[in-house]
Amino acid sequence: MSIETPAVTAGPFAHERVSISRTMGLVMLALLPATLFGFWQFGWPAIHLFIATVLAALLAEAMSLRVAGKPVRPYLMDGSALLTGWLLAMSLPPWAPWWIGVVGSFLAIVVAKQVFGGIGQNLFNPAMVARVALLIAFPLEMTSFVAPTPLFSAGAPGLVEGLAITFGGQGFDAFSGATVLGHVRTELGQGEALSTILPGLYAPVSGAIGTVAGSLGETSALLILLGGLFLLYKRIITWHIPLVMLGTIALLATLMHLYDPEHYTGALYHLVSGATLLGAFFIATDLVTSPVSTRGQILFGAGCGLLVYVIRTWTGYPEGVAFAILLMNACTPLIDHYVKPRIYGRDRKGAPIEYADGAGANQ
Amino acid sequence: MKLFKIRGGVHPDDRKHLAAGQSIEILPMPALLHIPLQQHIGAPASPAVRRGQHVAKGDRLANGQGVISAPVHAPTSGRVMGVGSYPAHHASGLSVPTITLKPDGEDRWGDSIQGVADPFALDPDEIAARVAAAGVVGLGGATFPAAVKLNLRKKYRLHTLVINGAECEPYLTCDDRLMRERAEAVIDGIRIMAHALGVERVVIGIENNKPEAQASMVVAASAYPSIRLARLPTRYPMGSEKHLVQTLTGRETPARGLTADIGVVVHNPATAFAVHEALRFGYPLVSRVVTISGGAIAQPRNLQAPLGTRIQDLIDYCGGFREEPARLISGGPMMGQPLPSTRVPTVKGSNGVLALTAAETNQRDPMPCIRCGSCVQACPCGLVPLEMAAHARTGDLEGAVKLGLMDCIGCGSCSYVCPGHIPLVQFFNYAKGEMAARGRVKQKQAETKRLAEQRTARIEEIKRAKREAMDRRRREAAAKKQAEADPPAPATITEQPVAAGTEA
Numbered sequence: 001m002s003i004e005t006p007a008v009t010a011g012p013f014a015h016e017r018v019s020i021s022r023t024m025g026l027v028m029l030a031l032l033p034a035t036l037f038g039f040w041q042f043g044w045p046a047i048h049l050f051i052a053t054v055l056a057a058l059l060a061e062a063m064s065l066r067v068a069g070k071p072v073r074p075y076l077m078d079g080s081a082l083l084t085g086w087l088l089a090m091s092l093p094p095w096a097p098w099w100i101g102v103v104g105s106f107l108a109i110v111v112a113k114q115v116f117g118g119i120g121q122n123l124f125n126p127a128m129v130a131r132v133a134l135l136i137a138f139p140l141e142m143t144s145f146v147a148p149t150p151l152f153s154a155g156a157p158g159l160v161e162g163l164a165i166t167f168g169g170q171g172f173d174a175f176s177g178a179t180v181l182g183h184v185r186t187e188l189g190q191g192e193a194l195s196t197i198l199p200g201l202y203a204p205v206s207g208a209i210g211t212v213a214g215s216l217g218e219t220s221a222l223l224i225l226l227g228g229l230f231l232l233y234k235r236i237i238t239w240h241i242p243l244v245m246l247g248t249i250a251l252l253a254t255l256m257h258l259y260d261p262e263h264y265t266g267a268l269y270h271l272v273s274g275a276t277l278l279g280a281f282f283i284a285t286d287l288v289t290s291p292v293s294t295r296g297q298i299l300f301g302a303g304c305g306l307l308v309y310v311i312r313t314w315t316g317y318p319e320g321v322a323f324a325i326l327l328m329n330a331c332t333p334l335i336d337h338y339v340k341p342r343i344y345g346r347d348r349k350g351a352p353i354e355y356a357d358g359a360g361a362n363q
Numbered sequence: 364m365k366l367f368k369i370r371g372g373v374h375p376d377d378r379k380h381l382a383a384g385q386s387i388e389i390l391p392m393p394a395l396l397h398i399p400l401q402q403h404i405g406a407p408a409s410p411a412v413r414r415g416q417h418v419a420k421g422d423r424l425a426n427g428q429g430v431i432s433a434p435v436h437a438p439t440s441g442r443v444m445g446v447g448s449y450p451a452h453h454a455s456g457l458s459v460p461t462i463t464l465k466p467d468g469e470d471r472w473g474d475s476i477q478g479v480a481d482p483f484a485l486d487p488d489e490i491a492a493r494v495a496a497a498g499v500v501g502l503g504g505a506t507f508p509a510a511v512k513l514n515l516r517k518k519y520r521l522h523t524l525v526i527n528g529a530e531c532e533p534y535l536t537c538d539d540r541l542m543r544e545r546a547e548a549v550i551d552g553i554r555i556m557a558h559a560l561g562v563e564r565v566v567i568g569i570e571n572n573k574p575e576a577q578a579s580m581v582v583a584a585s586a587y588p589s590i591r592l593a594r595l596p597t598r599y600p601m602g603s604e605k606h607l608v609q610t611l612t613g614r615e616t617p618a619r620g621l622t623a624d625i626g627v628v629v630h631n632p633a634t635a636f637a638v639h640e641a642l643r644f645g646y647p648l649v650s651r652v653v654t655i656s657g658g659a660i661a662q663p664r665n666l667q668a669p670l671g672t673r674i675q676d677l678i679d680y681c682g683g684f685r686e687e688p689a690r691l692i693s694g695g696p697m698m699g700q701p702l703p704s705t706r707v708p709t710v711k712g713s714n715g716v717l718a719l720t721a722a723e724t725n726q727r728d729p730m731p732c733i734r735c736g737s738c739v740q741a742c743p744c745g746l747v748p749l750e751m752a753a754h755a756r757t758g759d760l761e762g763a764v765k766l767g768l769m770d771c772i773g774c775g776s777c778s779y780v781c782p783g784h785i786p787l788v789q790f791f792n793y794a795k796g797e798m799a800a801r802g803r804v805k806q807k808q809a810e811t812k813r814l815a816e817q818r819t820a821r822i823e824e825i826k827r828a829k830r831e832a833m834d835r836r837r838r839e840a841a842a843k844k845q846a847e848a849d850p851p852a853p854a855t856i857t858e859q860p861v862a863a864g865t866e867a
């Protein structure tokens with residue numbers, strides 16, 4: 001037996017002015033500053049890649065809906081596919097070829113979302129699935145970053161040159177190789193000490209503002225933080241996941257840094273580098289793939305933070321945000337099963353509350 | 364006074380300004396009244412009048428039956444036009460036993476109507492009896508017979524009477540107006556109830572969006588130090604009995620229990636007013652204040668209307684519809700019921716009639732759940748609505764119950780915030796209804812089984828008795844044979860009538 005909507009209408013007959021498309025729209029609005037900064041910083045190729053990725057996501061969604069026999073318009077208009085494409089684009093190297101974005105979008109939408117049953121059903125964050133899959137399949141393209149060449153600055157590619165870079169596969173010469181995270185990881189691996197690696201490579205200020213090599217929309221810690229605060233203000237997300245995740249990373253980094261400052265970077269380095277903030281505010285908080293209860297979210301955030309730090313520090317990958325979040329995504333059903341709010345009038349085990357003083361019990 | 368936090372809840376747009384400024388007006392007597400026999404929780408009342416009979420205002424039209432029931436009285440003097448059935452004040456629109464009364468225009472009270480000079484000299488039992496006889500039920504919408512609640516003192520150790528003036532449902536202003544305009548009477552009713560309950564402490568909870576009501580109640584209660592006012596934060600569902608008590612005492616009512624379990628009884632201001640009328644003047648409950656509001660109503664108002672007034676009469680008095688309403692509701696928009704038509708009569712529990720526009724209801728087609736957790740955050744009962752709904756939807760009622768379905772108070776906070784516009788409460792209501800139906804079937808099966816077992820036992824018993832009687836006769840026959848040889852024993856003679864008795 002299964003019911004779609006029971007026949008007898010029940011209240012409430014009033015509704016908050018919310019909808020899924022509004023939620024998605026606000027998230028995109030929050031992403032806008034960091035995205036525009038990425039456009040400015042990495043120029044036309046970044047813009048082309050962004051457009052290609054987003055359009056591919058919409059196309060993939062429309063095709064999947066058609067195949068699944070679902071109404072295309074309402075689902076396409078909910079904004080979720082657009083957001084997935086957007087987030088994916090933000091996590092790509094800005095000068096990556098167009099097909100990276102397109103393949104990524106199809107992976108995200110078709111494999112990570114629609115195969116699971118569409119919106120709300122996916123276990124993993126689609127953008128992160130695509131990011132990780134791309135990283136494994138195309139390690140070269142996914143780790144070739146460029147130094148910032150702001151739009152209209154000398155040496156920045158123009159519109160046409162940009163097209164050639166994104167769609168023609170030119171411009172590999174410009175690649176500087178790696179992000180700060182990648183660089184530090186490699187040098188540490190070669191036995192160098194941080195005091196010799198970091199100077200000249202990393203400054204907290206440029207990391208915070210974002211004038212460094214990195215993914216399209218991840219470089220400006222400040223603008224992402226701004227977007228995150230906006231989401232908190234608009235109550236699209238709650239503080240639990242981002243704060244606990246960042247707190248865990250900061251705590252571990254501080255402890256290890258105190259233990260051995262020559263081989264373990266400090267908290268600020270971890271917080272402003274790579275995808276930490278984008279992950280904490282926009283990806284770990286993905287509504288569909290994170291726990292629904294407050295305590296579950298705290299657990300989830302702590303798990304994400306722990307894994308990010310462990311992966312970055314002790315594994316072969318310089319960046320761990322995507323892996324960490326995917327691993328925790330896999331734990332979400334378990335967390336939601338075991339961690340639930342306490343029901344009113346019951347103790348944590350589900351038995352009715354009893355009062356020691358007998359309260360108003362029968363005389 | 365110190366207030367405690369409750370979890371969850373929402374802040375709906377309260378839309379009280381539509382009717383809050385309108386003083387209570389007495390509705391001119393309608394041409395016809397339709398008074399249903401069941402206007403309360405419990406057993407329906409049984410009719411006590413015949414067709415064609417002339418009744419005075421306040422005469423009993425129907426008697427309560429059983430412990431949890433309430434009588435129904437004539438809202439005005441007039442002639443009983445019929446004792447039949449009429450569409451109910453309920454979403455189903457089914458017809459229910461109803462008495463139709465044609466007012467004679469005199470609105471004359473019966474001769475036996477008489478108040479008590481000093482209710483505080485009465486025994487608590489006597490007060491409860493008078494409240495019961497006046498047909499007073501909980502007027503906040505729950506319509507539980509008020510006298511039964513006053514008698515809780517017999518079973519529980521009570522210490523506080525809480526007056527629920529939260530009126531947290533948007534639009535509704537009838538309690539607000541009552542507390543503003545008839546504060547003295549409300550306070551008097553409260554004191555009578557406190558006396559009946561034997562409690563020393565009274566707390567009146569009023570949300571901060573009703574400062575005028577707070578002020579007038581403070582003035583009216585100033586002479587009585589045992590009565591305190593709690594200024595409640597405006598937050599839905601503050602008026603949920605258990606949550607209100609938690610806000611005031613910091614204690615949760617144990618699951619499946621009553622607030623009396625923690626020593627508190629909750630009554631509504633309108634109920635207090637009705638108790639005042641019943642004790643001081645002997646007036647049974649025959650009218651109540653109803654808020655007529657909503658964007659589709661031309662002139663929203665608070666009307667004191669006789670019970671049994673057709674909704675149409677109320678709406679007409681408010682200037683009719685400004686535009687075609689998208690929804691017609693009895694009660695508030697959060698927990699109210701859709702009304703099947705404007706023909707249905709008002710009942711004791713009618714606190715509001717709302718005609719809402721499409722913009723107000725903001726109804727949309729449901730989308731899939733995006734697991735956003737808004738419903739979990741909003742639920743004042745600590746439930747996970749999205750999961751309960753998922754189970755209910757697939758027909759897995761046991762799963763939904765395990766997740767706490769029976770702890771859900773149906774407040775609608777979850778549906779209200781759901782960005783997917785998923786009708787969560789609708790699923791819960793459906794599942795609760797199914798569970799109740801299953802419970803009834805199970806009960807019936809158990810009852811059938813019990814009866815069958817009883818029957819088998821009876822048959823066995825008869826068989827056994829027959830066998831014993833036969834044995835005895837055989838023995839007696841043998842004894843007789845022997846007696847023919849020996850002299851008769853007197854014991855055999857006395858034994859016989861007992862044996863016959865067993866067999867019958």
Ligand code: SF4
Nearest residue numbers: 732733735736738781
């Ligand atoms: S509020 Fe609606 S969409 Fe969000 S988790 Fe609850 S049921 Fe799902």
Ligand code: SF4
Nearest residue numbers: 742771772774775777
């Ligand atoms: S209707 Fe039930 S599940 Fe929904 S918020 Fe209210 S108590 Fe919680």
